Amino acid sequence: MEDKKKILVIEDNEDVRDNIRELLELSGYEVEIAVDGKQGVIRALQFMPDLILCDVMMPELDGFGVLRIMSNKPELMRIPFIFLTAKTDREDVRKGMNLGADDYIVKPFDDVELLEAIETRLKKVTQLKSDFQFENDSLLSENIEASKKILLDNFKDRASKHFRKKEIVYEQGETLDFLYYVRKGKVKIIKTNEEGKDFVLDILIEGEFFGYMDLVEDGVGTETIVAMEPSEILQIPRDAFQKLLCHNRNISSSFIKYLAVSIKEREEKLLHLAYDSVRRRVASALLVLHQKSKSQGKKNIIIFREDLAGYVGTAKETVIRTLSDFKEEGYINILERGIIEVLDVNGLEEMPN
Numbered sequence: 001m002e003d004k005k006k007i008l009v010i011e012d013n014e015d016v017r018d019n020i021r022e023l024l025e026l027s028g029y030e031v032e033i034a035v036d037g038k039q040g041v042i043r044a045l046q047f048m049p050d051l052i053l054c055d056v057m058m059p060e061l062d063g064f065g066v067l068r069i070m071s072n073k074p075e076l077m078r079i080p081f082i083f084l085t086a087k088t089d090r091e092d093v094r095k096g097m098n099l100g101a102d103d104y105i106v107k108p109f110d111d112v113e114l115l116e117a118i119e120t121r122l123k124k125v126t127q128l129k130s131d132f133q134f135e136n137d138s139l140l141s142e143n144i145e146a147s148k149k150i151l152l153d154n155f156k157d158r159a160s161k162h163f164r165k166k167e168i169v170y171e172q173g174e175t176l177d178f179l180y181y182v183r184k185g186k187v188k189i190i191k192t193n194e195e196g197k198d199f200v201l202d203i204l205i206e207g208e209f210f211g212y213m214d215l216v217e218d219g220v221g222t223e224t225i226v227a228m229e230p231s232e233i234l235q236i237p238r239d240a241f242q243k244l245l246c247h248n249r250n251i252s253s254s255f256i257k258y259l260a261v262s263i264k265e266r267e268e269k270l271l272h273l274a275y276d277s278v279r280r281r282v283a284s285a286l287l288v289l290h291q292k293s294k295s296q297g298k299k300n301i302i303i304f305r306e307d308l309a310g311y312v313g314t315a316k317e318t319v320i321r322t323l324s325d326f327k328e329e330g331y332i333n334i335l336e337r338g339i340i341e342v343l344d345v346n347g348l349e350e351m352p353n
Helices: 014-026 037-047 063-071 090-099 111-153 212-216 238-247 249-275 278-295 305-312 316-328 345-349
Strands: 006-010 030-034 051-055 081-085 103-106 161-163 168-170 178-184 186-192 198-205 224-227 231-237 332-334 340-342
Touching: 006 014, 006 037, 014 030, 014 111, 030 037, 037 051, 037 063, 051 063, 051 111, 063 081, 063 090, 081 111, 103 111, 178 238, 186 231, 186 305, 198 278, 198 305, 212 238, 231 238, 278 305, 278 316, 278 340, 278 345, 305 316, 316 332
Parallel strands: 006 030, 006 051, 051 081, 081 103
Antiparallel strands: 161 231, 168 224, 178 231, 186 198, 186 224, 332 340
């Protein structure tokens, strides 16, 4: 169910205030009331409304003063602000608009007129937020992909190194001389704790980089990378990569974003490990691997049970038992050689904790 939009009404006339409140509540809005300008500013900070209706002529602090204060507070300055006034002087209207008011409604007003003004402003804010989010997500994706292409074009003639299944690309603690790019195949990133237990941090497929975090820091591998199947890895020399970062702003900017996204994803995974049940963690892992397989044009997930256990952070036997339960419940199918076919994506996404 969609959350109710919150509206703050700042009005010193009790009859007008009560009428507006009744109208808005009947229209499905959550309403907060302030009886003067000073109280309105305090209520706005506490209530954090989606829109503010404010009378102009009020004692102590008038509507212009309220808007001026709110315009200087970052947490309030973007909230749509509509003036309610009995005055129709052109100077007052201009003054309000210059201060940043979104609309000006003259009393007495028609109920439909007020509701339409509110709905129009709320829709506009929602659309702007949606457009801004879409634009930034698209630009981030497009910039990273464009920079990856520029980077790879510089090394397209460089021969790849081939790794056999289970062969180590590099080990934890090893000095790194390259940035790595998966041209073909699949690798896993392993972190080994003090007790010698391996934890699979990530599984990378064709088109993904690795080693860049360690290159940006001190050039020492903090993880072990192992080929999960016969893989072709492009090795970009460290010096050449750092030179491109220094001389190409697009590449350096995009790799900073790429780095930030990777860190965020790992932080989210650690939170899931800390708080999610085994069933939820296995479901989440299957969804990630399913999406990676789809991006490679593959229908099913091919992964050893010990690798899946390391990725989920539990025992192999627990993973096998959970997969068996998922099969019985219709979420997945287990084919020959342990290949996993996801049957119910929505069910896995909505797996209770």
